[in-house]
Structures are given as structure tokens and as C-alpha cells.
Amino acid sequence: MAAANAAAALIWDGAKLALLDQRSLPDAEVWLSPDSAEEVAQAIRCLAVRGAPMIGIAAAYGVALDVTREPGLGTLERAAQTLCNARPTAANLAWAVNRVRTAATLAGPSQMASAARGEAEAIEAQNSAATEIIAASGADLLAGARRLMTHCNTGPLATGGCGTALGVIAELARRDPSVGALVCESRPLLQGARLTVWELRRMKIAHELLVDSAAAGLIQRGEVDGVIVGVDRVAANGDIANKVGTYGLALAANAAGIPFVVAGPLSSIDLATPSGQEIEIEERDGDEVRRFGSTLVTIADTPCRNPAFDVTPAHLVTALVTEGGVAKPVDTESVARLFS
Ligand code: MRU
Numbered sequence: 001m002a003a004a005n006a007a008a009a010l011i012w013d014g015a016k017l018a019l020l021d022q023r024s025l026p027d028a029e030v031w032l033s034p035d036s037a038e039e040v041a042q043a044i045r046c047l048a049v050r051g052a053p054m055i056g057i058a059a060a061y062g063v064a065l066d067v068t069r070e071p072g073l074g075t076l077e078r079a080a081q082t083l084c085n086a087r088p089t090a091a092n093l094a095w096a097v098n099r100v101r102t103a104a105t106l107a108g109p110s111q112m113a114s115a116a117r118g119e120a121e122a123i124e125a126q127n128s129a130a131t132e133i134i135a136a137s138g139a140d141l142l143a144g145a146r147r148l149m150t151h152c153n154t155g156p157l158a159t160g161g162c163g164t165a166l167g168v169i170a171e172l173a174r175r176d177p178s179v180g181a182l183v184c185e186s187r188p189l190l191q192g193a194r195l196t197v198w199e200l201r202r203m204k205i206a207h208e209l210l211v212d213s214a215a216a217g218l219i220q221r222g223e224v225d226g227v228i229v230g231v232d233r234v235a236a237n238g239d240i241a242n243k244v245g246t247y248g249l250a251l252a253a254n255a256a257g258i259p260f261v262v263a264g265p266l267s268s269i270d271l272a273t274p275s276g277q278e279i280e281i282e283e284r285d286g287d288e289v290r291r292f293g294s295t296l297v298t299i300a301d302t303p304c305r306n307p308a309f310d311v312t313p314a315h316l317v318t319a320l321v322t323e324g325g326v327a328k329p330v331d332t333e334s335v336a337r338l339f340s
Contacts (some may be wrong), residue, residue: 009157019031019043023047025195025198026194040058040059044058047189052158053265056090075099080101084097089281092267093271096120125156127159127265131159131163134167134168135171136324142261143175146180147261149183150181151184151212151215151249153192157184164230165262169181169205170203170205173203182208183196197209209316224253226261229242229243230293232268233268234264234268236335237278237332238320238331240314241309242310246309253316260316261317265323271339277313279309281310282309283307284306286304315330317330
């Protein structure tokens with residue numbers, strides 16, 4: 001187990017769903033109790049629950065909540081549509097919803113509710129098992145690296161289980177306690193500063209926080225042995241979409257000749273999307289840029305751009321670590337082989 005003291009972000013008791021409201025961290029641990037697909041979708045839209053694998057798991061339970069209350073194909077379809085539309089970029093969301101939709105449809109109206117709940121539980125369990133494999137093989141790949149830079153949040157909060165990129169760092173630190181993390185704050189919503197730092201502190205792993213704009217310079221100065229990040233969608237050719245700022249880290253790592261590693265479950269891979277150019281990048285409200293937390297940091301009506309993700313081309317990715325194996329180099333053939 002890579003991540004001791006990992007925090008659960010989602011609790012399902014067989015009938016009710018509880019989501020840790022990640023907007024309140026690290027100041028307070030507030031739990032939400034959504035009781036419909038629409039309420040789960042709302043939690044996903046506002047980033048109360050976030051991270052590609054975790055929004056898939058939450059959405060799976062969201063479908064189960066609605067068909068438990070009112071079994072029927074109409075309910076199933078409405079719930080599935082609502083949840084799939086909540087955020088566009090992470091592949092895991094529609095993947096998980098479609099798994100539950102298929103299981104519920106095949107079960108028929110009288111068994112639909114239990115089939116949906118069972119499928120959501122299976123998704124959660126399989127996802128957790130996947131993170132353990134990813135943590136171990138990512139740590140094997142990066143053996144010897146002691147100063148790991150990471151971006152956004154990829155720990156248990158974002159993924160369930162022990163985390164993906166952060167799970168790898170936790171496993172490296174378990175093997176060698178001198179391993180530490182350099183954490184990019186991840187503007188505008190500060191998932192690195194608020195969530196990754198909170199998780200690393202709980203896991204007792206050494207870490208330092210930096211502003212995003214310091215990352216390239218620290219890499220250039222030789223202060224980083226490798227960069228490891230999570231992923232929201234992998235295209236068939238190995239291009240990856242992840243939290244905005246990832247592409248810059250990949251360029252800097254490449255220029256410095258250090259590994260740039262991407263870790264994520266197979267459910268983040270979308271073979272139907274040929275390349276990164278076709279990945280839809282979520283544009284969020286400009287107010288997230290105008291404010292730092294609740295403080296306005298510019299003129300109130302300043303026009304903003306707020307893409308939540310960017311695309312890193314496959315040739316800049318040293319390796320893609322999944323529970324299906326490691327793609328290295330990352331290209332159409334090696335990505336396809338992960339499923340065989
Ligand atoms: O907008 P968020 O907070 O959902 O973005 C999360 C990320 O970009 C993560 O790096 C990604 O989902 C991978 S989660 C292991």
C-alpha cells in the first residue's frame with residue numbers, strides 16, 4: 001500500500017453517497033450528501049468532487065442513485081446524459097457512466113437498480129486496485145529519482161485508492177524516505193497548494209510548494225530529477241490532456257533531459273479520439289482567474305481566458321504508466337498494446 005493515511009473523498013454505504021467537498025480543503029472537511037444524478041453533476045461542475053478517476057466513480061454512483069429511486073430506461077438515460085455533460089475533458093466520466101448504463105440496461109427494469117449499484121461498486125474497487133499497480137510500476141520506472149515535481153492533484157482525493165502520480169511519489173518515498181515532492185500550486189484553483197500539500201502532509205512525505213511560474217527555472221537549474229503528472233484523457237496516438245500548465249512542464253523537462261512521466265488508469269485512454277487536437281478542452285468561468293481564493297486580484301470586469309487543461313504531445317511524454325503496463329515510448333502502437 002503506497003499511501004498511508006490517505007483520505008477518502010467518497011463514501012458509499014450501499015445506499016447513500018457522501019462526497020468530501022474539496023473546495024473547502026485544506027481549511028475544513030465538509031461532506032456533501034447528494035441524493036440524485038443532478039446533485040452529483042452539480043458537485044462535479046463546481047469541483048466539489050474532481051480529478052478524472054474520482055469524477056467517474058462519483059458519476060457512476062449518481063446514475064445508481066436515480067435508477068434506485070425510479071427504475072426505468074427514461075430515468076437511466078436522463079441521469080447518464082446529465083452526468084456525461086457535467087465536464088467535457090476527462091475520459092473517465094463518460095466511460096464510467098456508460099459502464100453503469102450498459103449494466104443497468106442489460107439487467108432490465110426489475111434488476112436495474114441493483115445492477116447499477118453493483119457496477120458502480122465494481123468501478124470503484126477496480127479503480128482502487130489500478131492505482132496500486134500504477135504506484136508500484138511508476139516507482140520501478142523512476143527508481144533512483146529523489147526530487148519529483150508534480151502538478152495539480154493526483155492523490156486519493158482525485159483518484160480513490162492510493163493515487164496515480166502522487167501514488168507513485170508515495171511509493172518512491174516508502175522505498176526511500178529521502179524522496180520529496182516539488183508541488184506546483186496549480187492556478188487558478190490551487191489544487192496543488194490546497195489538496196496535494198494537504199495529502200502529502202497527511203502521508204508524512206517531504207514537500208515544497210512553488211508558484212507555477214517557478215517550475216521551468218527549477219527544472220533548468222537541475223533541481224528536479226523527474227516530473228510526474230496525472231491525466232484526464234489520452235488520445236489514441238498518446239497525446240495527453242491534463243491540468244493547464246502540464247505542457248509547459250513537459251517542454252521544460254524535455255529541454256533539461258529529465259523524465260516526464262504520465263500516470264493514469266486505462267479508463268483515461270480514449271482510443272476513439274485520434275490525437276490531442278480532437279480533445280475538448282474545458283473553458284471555465286473567468287472569475288476563477290480574476291480571483292485568488294475569494295480575493296479579487298484584477299479589475300472586476302477584466303476579460304479572461306480560463307482553459308482548465310492543455311494538451312502535451314506524445315513525443316514529450318517519456319512514459320505512460322497504467323495498470324495495463326507502461327507505454328515507452330508513447331505512440332499509437334504502445335498505447336494500443338496497453339489493452340492487450
Ligand atoms: O480540474 P481538476 O481538478 O479535476 O483537474 C485534475 C487534473 O488535472 C488531474 O491532474 C487529473 O484529473 C488527473 S487525476 C489523477
